[in-house]
Amino acid sequence: MPSIKDWRHGAVVQRDYELGCIPTGIEWMIRVSGIEGVSLENFQEKYNLQRSGLAPNSFDTICNVVNQDYPQVHIQFRTFIHGEEKVAFILNLLENGIPSILSLALSPKGGWHIMPVIEFKDGIFYLLNKVTQAGFIEICEIGKYELIRRHDEWPGGNDVAWLELDLK
Numbered sequence: 001m002p003s004i005k006d007w008r009h010g011a012v013v014q015r016d017y018e019l020g021c022i023p024t025g026i027e028w029m030i031r032v033s034g035i036e037g038v039s040l041e042n043f044q045e046k047y048n049l050q051r052s053g054l055a056p057n058s059f060d061t062i063c064n065v066v067n068q069d070y071p072q073v074h075i076q077f078r079t080f081i082h083g084e085e086k087v088a089f090i091l092n093l094l095e096n097g098i099p100s101i102l103s104l105a106l107s108p109k110g111g112w113h114i115m116p117v118i119e120f121k122d123g124i125f126y127l128l129n130k131v132t133q134a135g136f137i138e139i140c141e142i143g144k145y146e147l148i149r150r151h152d153e154w155p156g157g158n159d160v161a162w163l164e165l166d167l168k
Helices: 021-033 059-069 083-095 144-153
Strands: 075-079 100-105 112-121 124-131 137-143 159-163
Touching: 021 059, 021 100, 021 112, 021 159, 059 075, 059 159, 083 100, 083 112, 083 144, 083 159, 100 144, 112 137, 124 144, 137 144
Parallel strands: none
Antiparallel strands: 075 159, 100 112, 100 159, 112 124, 124 137
């Protein structure tokens, strides 16, 4: 059962529920990997580029700005055409203990949510959906084949971002 070790260590409240899932997910990756020298106090606000009116929030815009601001942080991202390829990629990241966040399509009419991938067990992916203001952790469980189906049949939800770790 591949999983991210100590994934709860990085779990934080998403302070902007409308637009903040990417900066929150990146903050989680930084926290759970133990990268030092990153100011996390207002990280979500600083990298919520859309809320600030600087650029649309996307893996491309946010990851590039974070990578520029913090040379010790190396975030990669990729868009997948086929769901099976996306699932195989996510599983490989999990098996190697590499923190990642994925975009999950939420509806056949559009919409998606970015969530940290924390575990895969018995054909089910466990994603960190959110942390409530009271500190309760909500997990999204989605079957491997449901994730593939949504990816292939519904609009959006095609991307994965991950931390490129120095595994010396």
